[in-house]
Amino acid sequence: MKLIWKEMLLAAMMGLVLPGAMLGIAATVETPETIIEITTGVPTEATQAPIEKRSITVPILAGGQVVQMELDEYLTGVVLGEMPASFEEEALKAQAVVARTYTMRAQHRGGRHDAAAVCTDSTCCQSYISPSDYLAAGGTQNSVDRIRNAVLATSGQVLTYEGDLIEATYFSCSGGVTEDAAAVWGADYPYLKSVSSPGEEKAAHYTDTVVFTASQFESALGRDLSGTPSGWFGVTTYTTGGGVATMEIGGEVYQGTDLRTMLGLRSTAFMVSADLNSVTITTKGFGHRVGMSQYGADAMAVLGSTYAQILAHYYQGTSLTTLEN
Ligand SMILES: [Zn+2]
Structure with missing residues (x-):
C-alpha cells in the first residue's frame, strides 16, 4: 500500500494540471444558472478577517459518476492529492485557494466536462484523494487535519482579476523562474506572467x-x-x-x-x-511552469510569506476575493 501511495503522490506531483477552460474559452458560454456571486475589488488585507465556512456544492466527476460534493470537502481531497502535507501551512492555504479558484472557474465557465465542474483525474483537472483513501494508503490523520484546516481557513476565498475568477494554473517546480501563459498555450493572461521563483532546490525534479x-x-x-x-x-x-x-x-x-x-x-x-x-x-523544473509553483510557494512560506503574499506573487495583479453564498 505504501508503494501505491508513493506512486499516487508522484503522479499528483507531476505538475500537469492543465488550464481546463483555457483551450475552450472562445467557445464557452457562461452557464445561465449562476449559483454564486462574486464580490470584487476586495483588497488583500480584507482577508485577514475571520473566515466563515461556506456551504457550496459542486458536481464532481469521480469514478465515472457525477457526485455532488461540498466544495471544501472536495478541496481537502485535492490538496491531499496535490501537495505534500509536510509543506508549510501558508503554502497549503495558497494551494487551497488556487484549487478552489480553478474549480469555481470550471463550474462557471464550463470546464472539460458536461455534467461536472471538474474530475478527479490529475492529468485532466485536479488530483483528488479522499481522506479515507489517504489514510488507507498510509497517510496520517495529522496530515489530513493539517490540510483540512488549511482549506477551512481559506473557505470561500478565490482569486479574481477585474472581477472574474482567474485561470488558476499551477505546477510542481519551475526551476527558478515561471513561464508566461502565452509562451506555453499561446493565450495571453495578464496575471500569468513569468516571475522569479527562488528556493525550489529541494524539489526532486529541480x-x-x-x-x-x-x-x-x-x-x-x-x-x-x-x-x-x-x-x-x-x-x-x-x-x-x-x-x-x-x-x-x-x-x-x-x-x-x-x-x-x-x-x-x-x-x-x-x-x-x-x-x-x-x-x-x-x-x-517540472510541469508547464505557468502560474503558481508548489515548491516555490513552500519556499516563500518558509521565509515568512503569508498565503496572500504567495498568491499575489505568482498571480500578479489579482485580488483575493470572497465568494458570496
Ligand atoms: Zn477533468
Missing part, C-alpha cells in the same frame, strides 16, 4: 538530465538526421521564462512545447549538449 542515443533522438523526432548529433543543432530562442521558444534541429525549426512532448521532457526549460553519438538534455 533539474533532470536525460541522455538519448543518436537513433533514440531521431526516433523521438520521427525523422532521420544526417551527420552526427554534434552537428544537428542550430539557433535556439528562449521565452521570457527561460523556456525554449524555438530550436533548430537538422535544418527544421521546432517549438519548445512540441519538443517537450516529443522527447518526454519534464519542462520546456532545457539545454542540449551533443557529441558524436548522443544528445544530453538537462531540464529545469
Whole structure:
C-alpha cells in the first residue's frame, strides 16, 4: 500500500494540471444558472478577517459518476492529492485557494466536462484523494487535519482579476523562474506572467538530465538526421521564462512545447549538449511552469510569506476575493 501511495503522490506531483477552460474559452458560454456571486475589488488585507465556512456544492466527476460534493470537502481531497502535507501551512492555504479558484472557474465557465465542474483525474483537472483513501494508503490523520484546516481557513476565498475568477494554473517546480501563459498555450493572461521563483532546490525534479542515443533522438523526432548529433543543432530562442521558444534541429525549426512532448521532457526549460553519438538534455523544473509553483510557494512560506503574499506573487495583479453564498 505504501508503494501505491508513493506512486499516487508522484503522479499528483507531476505538475500537469492543465488550464481546463483555457483551450475552450472562445467557445464557452457562461452557464445561465449562476449559483454564486462574486464580490470584487476586495483588497488583500480584507482577508485577514475571520473566515466563515461556506456551504457550496459542486458536481464532481469521480469514478465515472457525477457526485455532488461540498466544495471544501472536495478541496481537502485535492490538496491531499496535490501537495505534500509536510509543506508549510501558508503554502497549503495558497494551494487551497488556487484549487478552489480553478474549480469555481470550471463550474462557471464550463470546464472539460458536461455534467461536472471538474474530475478527479490529475492529468485532466485536479488530483483528488479522499481522506479515507489517504489514510488507507498510509497517510496520517495529522496530515489530513493539517490540510483540512488549511482549506477551512481559506473557505470561500478565490482569486479574481477585474472581477472574474482567474485561470488558476499551477505546477510542481519551475526551476527558478515561471513561464508566461502565452509562451506555453499561446493565450495571453495578464496575471500569468513569468516571475522569479527562488528556493525550489529541494524539489526532486529541480533539474533532470536525460541522455538519448543518436537513433533514440531521431526516433523521438520521427525523422532521420544526417551527420552526427554534434552537428544537428542550430539557433535556439528562449521565452521570457527561460523556456525554449524555438530550436533548430537538422535544418527544421521546432517549438519548445512540441519538443517537450516529443522527447518526454519534464519542462520546456532545457539545454542540449551533443557529441558524436548522443544528445544530453538537462531540464529545469517540472510541469508547464505557468502560474503558481508548489515548491516555490513552500519556499516563500518558509521565509515568512503569508498565503496572500504567495498568491499575489505568482498571480500578479489579482485580488483575493470572497465568494458570496
Ligand atoms: Zn477533468
